[in-house]
Amino acid sequence: MSTFDATGSDARRPFTGRRARPGDLLLQGVAALAALGATVLVVLIAYKVVDGARLSLSTFGLGFLTHTVWDPVHGRFGAAEFLGDTALTSIGALVLATPLALGIALFLTELAPRWVRGPVTALVETLAAIPSVVIGLWGILVLGPVMRDHVIPALHSVLGFIPLFGPASTGSTVFTAIIVLTIMILPIVSSISRELFLGVPAELKEAAFGLGATRWEVVRGVMFPYARGGVAAAMILGLGRAVGEAIAVAQVIGAFDNGFSWNLGNPGDTLAAKIALDYQGATTKLEISSLFYLGVILLVFSLVVNLLAQWIVRRVSRRQGLAR
Amino acid sequence: MPKHGMIVRTSLVLVAAALVSGLAVNAAGAAGKKHHVRLSGTLNGAGSSLIAPAIQAMWSPDFKAKGVTVNYASVGSGAGIAQITARTVDFGASDAPMTGAQAAACKGCVQIPWALTSTSVVVNVPGVHQGQLHLTGGVVAKIYLGQITKWNDPAIKALNPGLSLPDLKITVAHRSDGSGDTYAFTNYLHKVSAPWRHQVGYATSVNWPVGVGGKGNSGVAAVIGSTPGSIGYVSVAYVLQNHLTLAKMKNASGKYTLPTIKSIESAAQLVKAHKIPANNAISITDAPKTKNKKYANAYPLATFTYIIVPKKSPQAALIKAWINFAMSAPEQKRIQKLVFAPMPKVVVDAAKKTLKKIHS
Numbered sequence: 001m002s003t004f005d006a007t008g009s010d011a012r013r014p015f016t017g018r019r020a021r022p023g024d025l026l027l028q029g030v031a032a033l034a035a036l037g038a039t040v041l042v043v044l045i046a047y048k049v050v051d052g053a054r055l056s057l058s059t060f061g062l063g064f065l066t067h068t069v070w071d072p073v074h075g076r077f078g079a080a081e082f083l084g085d086t087a088l089t090s091i092g093a094l095v096l097a098t099p100l101a102l103g104i105a106l107f108l109t110e111l112a113p114r115w116v117r118g119p120v121t122a123l124v125e126t127l128a129a130i131p132s133v134v135i136g137l138w139g140i141l142v143l144g145p146v147m148r149d150h151v152i153p154a155l156h157s158v159l160g161f162i163p164l165f166g167p168a169s170t171g172s173t174v175f176t177a178i179i180v181l182t183i184m185i186l187p188i189v190s191s192i193s194r195e196l197f198l199g200v201p202a203e204l205k206e207a208a209f210g211l212g213a214t215r216w217e218v219v220r221g222v223m224f225p226y227a228r229g230g231v232a233a234a235m236i237l238g239l240g241r242a243v244g245e246a247i248a249v250a251q252v253i254g255a256f257d258n259g260f261s262w263n264l265g266n267p268g269d270t271l272a273a274k275i276a277l278d279y280q281g282a283t284t285k286l287e288i289s290s291l292f293y294l295g296v297i298l299l300v301f302s303l304v305v306n307l308l309a310q311w312i313v314r315r316v317s318r319r320q321g322l323a324r
Numbered sequence: 325m326p327k328h329g330m331i332v333r334t335s336l337v338l339v340a341a342a343l344v345s346g347l348a349v350n351a352a353g354a355a356g357k358k359h360h361v362r363l364s365g366t367l368n369g370a371g372s373s374l375i376a377p378a379i380q381a382m383w384s385p386d387f388k389a390k391g392v393t394v395n396y397a398s399v400g401s402g403a404g405i406a407q408i409t410a411r412t413v414d415f416g417a418s419d420a421p422m423t424g425a426q427a428a429a430c431k432g433c434v435q436i437p438w439a440l441t442s443t444s445v446v447v448n449v450p451g452v453h454q455g456q457l458h459l460t461g462g463v464v465a466k467i468y469l470g471q472i473t474k475w476n477d478p479a480i481k482a483l484n485p486g487l488s489l490p491d492l493k494i495t496v497a498h499r500s501d502g503s504g505d506t507y508a509f510t511n512y513l514h515k516v517s518a519p520w521r522h523q524v525g526y527a528t529s530v531n532w533p534v535g536v537g538g539k540g541n542s543g544v545a546a547v548i549g550s551t552p553g554s555i556g557y558v559s560v561a562y563v564l565q566n567h568l569t570l571a572k573m574k575n576a577s578g579k580y581t582l583p584t585i586k587s588i589e590s591a592a593q594l595v596k597a598h599k600i601p602a603n604n605a606i607s608i609t610d611a612p613k614t615k616n617k618k619y620a621n622a623y624p625l626a627t628f629t630y631i632i633v634p635k636k637s638p639q640a641a642l643i644k645a646w647i648n649f650a651m652s653a654p655e656q657k658r659i660q661k662l663v664f665a666p667m668p669k670v671v672v673d674a675a676k677k678t679l680k681k682i683h684s
Binding site for chain 1 (some may be wrong): 399400402403420422423425426429431483493495497500501502503510524525526527528529530531532535536537538539543546547551553554
């Protein structure tokens with residue numbers, strides 16, 4: 001943290017000193033233009049999406065959020081089922097990915113022998129580089145049948161009293177989508193957590209060890225509290241990724257649009273997957289507009305997610321700054 | 325009142341357009357007789373993924389030899405209609421005819437049937453082999469409505485006395501993306517089943533009462549391939565290339581048939597010239613009953629696919645040449661490899677009549 005500040009002020013000093021140089025002005029102009037361009041682009045995209053949704057917004061209003069039907073033939077559209085399945089898949093993925101990611105991060109920072117850390121870190125990051133469409137293919141061909149034949153029946157026989165763990169008739173299920181999303185957000189959460197754990201001041205850990213704490217006690221008493229806010233932010237970023245993922249989910253979730261079900265063994269459909277699947281084939285203006293409406297919901301959600309993550313990071317860093 | 329005015333204005337425009345196009349055609353005809361004009365230029369099209377292999381692998385290279393480059397983007401029927409409506413391409417291609425609203429939005433577009441193919445019903449039932457299972461439209465509708473849920477249901481057994489059908493749950497598979505296959509399939513169920521008509525209807529994507537969706541033909545095929553007890557509909561070219569198990573469908577003449585070039589062609593041959601509407605939207609699913617033995621094998625899920633072009637286009641000459649070329653006998657024969665059947669004469673005649681409306 002402190003070295004960061006130093007380089008920052010070092011870099012700023014020459015600019016303030018020689019303001020009149022044309023090269024500096026040019027740099028400032030180009031940089032400002034780039035920043036402005038990005039901002040304008042975001043605003044324009046948001047405007048276009050809302051504009052596209054106008055017909056559906058005026059036709060269905062907020063009732064769109066509570067209706068479960070998606071019927072292009074009769075022109076009735078609602079997002080409730082997609083909202084439910086989006087929540088189910090993204091929260092499910094987060095629940096599975098977070099402990100795994102923390103485990104990976106701890107292993108790579110604390111437990112693994114030094115020669116293992118480099119390669120394993122690289123491999124975990126590679127997971128993030130696999131195109132989602134490829135993970136989706138693997139989901140259809142490999143994961144889906146395994147889920148249907150082994151995982152879901154096993155969970156159903158043990159935990160069948162919970163409505164989430166019902167039976168499945170095909171491999172295209174909400175549960176398959178959850179696993180695919182878990183794989184996709186795992187590297188995000190784990191690499192951020194790893195950075196956070198690496199950032200835990202060595203003197204804190206040494207002090208704890210010096211007091212006779214075990215490794216687990218150091219992890220629980222020093223590292224987790226120190227990284228808590230950052231891990232929360234990482235989880236929220238992962239959540240954003242899971243909510244927005246379209247292609248891989250569209251490939252494995254089975255596109256069932258006729259009502260929400262708690263059974264993870266049933267097919268379902270998410271906001272992003274619905275847009276990806278239906279936009280090309282949409283025929284009526286109202287259907288296209290309703291797809292844009294789904295886009296508006298996604299946009300609002302990702303905005304909230306990002307602001308929330310930033311707010312958490314800011315609050316945590318401020319608190320830690322005060323503590324020190 | 326304003327509606328009335330609109331109709332008058334539109335018909336005036338149509339009369340004017342017809343006059344102009346008549347003149348243009350005459351002039352072109354005269355010029356064509358005098359000397360053979362070599363074409364040149366570029367046409368851009370977008371739409372149906374069903375027709376894409378025919379265009380990209382066969383028609384386009386052949387037409388290039390005549391001097392015209394045809395670029396085609398396989399973006400899906402709905403997007404094809406959207407693009408021609410916005411005039412970002414010279415032609416669109418769609419497996420479903422335009423809806424009234426789409427035709428109105430496209431402002432002076434015509435649709436011309438230019439190829440003939442079919443979707444088909446495939447199953448994965450243990451112990452049932454290629455073409456063994458007999459089904460009717462009514463039973464398929466009940467399966468897709470979730471009313472028949474087991475393979476040993478009495479309704480299915482009654483159609484298949486010689487077959488031992490397992491006590492197995494039926495898994496219904498359908499397309500999750502909008503598609504011409506869905507259009508043909510639901511159009512057929514719409515015709516043969518009143519409950520289907522009332523509850524679901526037909527379109528390129530519908531509100532499925534039950535089942536699991538797969539993206540594209542390959543997505544549906546993946547579900548069927550990996551799920552014993554499943555049924556689905558898949559484009560016939562895809563079925564034949566990937567050796568899926570077809571069910572025989574009962575047609576209006578009472579015969580159980582498989583989709584072949586011949587049986588698809590038969591369905592189209594039953595189209596009567598006077599039954600072709602002005603907008604060329606020809607539905608040949610559930611082809612009518614016939615006494616003509618030659619066409620008694622008509623497959624009930626056959627469907628036309630359309631090219632959509634604006635009546636007034638700066639590329640009119642090239643567009644006309646392109647459509648004429650695609651509908652010519654040798655080119656139609658060439659795409660039989662992709663299981664497109666030859667178009668019947670009445671439909672070709674109707675198409676040619678529409679073609680005359682295109683002018684620059």
